Amino acid sequence: MNMTTFSHPTKDLRSFKVFTIEEGTVIDHIDAGQALNIIRVLNLASDDTIVTVGLNLPSKKLGHKDLIKVEFRNLTPEEANKVAIFAPHSSINIIHNYEVTDKFSVTVPTSIERLIVCPNPSCITNAEHMNTLFHVSNGGAHLKFTCHYCEKKFQHDDILEYRYS
């Protein structure tokens, strides 16, 4: 590839970063650093679909953001809610024939089953083979996750491990 042919490198490189897709879903305004978690939680890597990921893209709204494009797959509302756990400000764009046909904000679920491993080592969920359950509340700028069992409250940064499958 001859890079010297670009007359306006910044503009042309950007077209590589966020090229359009024909059919599928674009998850935009993902908090920087959360895209890989979303790919895991939606199990996108093991699908046959083409997935394009942008990390740390400049964003007027967030400063930096991540972005995911999933070709030939529309996210269900349940899947969109899973996105909200990692990126509560993200938006979902449904693409049909290169056009945005639907756009909606994600909704943070009130509870999350199985996904979060309780960071409290003394929690019963870490002693028994069982599912976890967390209640989600929107405490100011950050989501808070309260373990249904040990009743401890956590923020995203406190959570060290997720169960993706």
Add this chain to the structure above:
Amino acid sequence: MSALSKEDIDRMSTLTREDILEELKTKIMSAPPQSPFLGKDIISIKELSREQIITVLNHAKSLKQTPQPELLKHKVMASCFFEPSTRTRLSFETAMTRLGGGVMGFADAGVTSTKKKETLYDSMKIIGQYADVIAMRHPAEGAARRAAEATDKPILNGGDGANQHPTQTLLDLFTIQECQGTLDGLNIALIGDLKYGRTVHSLAQALIHFNPTLSFVAPESLQMPSYICEDLNAHNISYSFYERIEDVMSQADIIYMTRIQGERFPDKMEYERVKDVYVLTKDMLAPAKPSMRIMHPLPRVNELKEEIDPTPHAYYFEQAHNGLYVRQALLGLVLGALHA
């Protein structure tokens, strides 16, 4: 709702589906309201409303005044203590016995199938098939809630690790009401290890219903955790932080002492520095109101000098005694022998 009699069933065989539905609806509507406590698990103090707390305390008061030795005749309580306990286990077992019920169980997980790696879920499912109600203590946080998923018999949480100990909180509230004549609008000082002490966490959360003024007296490293303070903020409860007991003595209606445990301190020098600061002596009580009462979940080590015991301020032994009546009230309520 009462069960259908044979006559009911014979008569219904002659009726149309719509008639039967209408009749069932009438029966349900006219049935006496079920007590909200019947079959209820008592796992976390946060799940009890002000009205429910007051119901428990009223029944405890009645039971203290008038024993009911046959209230739970033919009922059986499983006493499942997976870790050591003195007051909680013995008062649960005595409470059941003094209400005429039977008690079975264990005081050491080492004698159970837990040693053979049986899960808590399986253990409690099986025990629930033998007993009508289960009182339990377990070192894992959330164990009581997990146990409640395993059995449809009511679980009374006697402590799940550092998490909840709701029956202790209820007996604390009962004691406060008993010695002050009210629970509302009191000035309550919580003193000692406020960071790790589950009794002070649960008590602060329960007091949210009674508009107290709270004073937290502790070394900075053992102060009340922020998540409890957030709960208090959300309910506009007034609280202040102090480092010296003397600073709260003259205003307090209740002094609630807890033990500072050396093993909690990562820095042993810090422990040596503060361990004698949170010791209550008789001399320190001079500015206290005559009605001020001292409570302590016990056991005490040296934070509460024995010279205080004969003073009118000492109320911790009565507090431990009250556990009996509060646990009797809970047993009667969850088994449907007492009503809300």
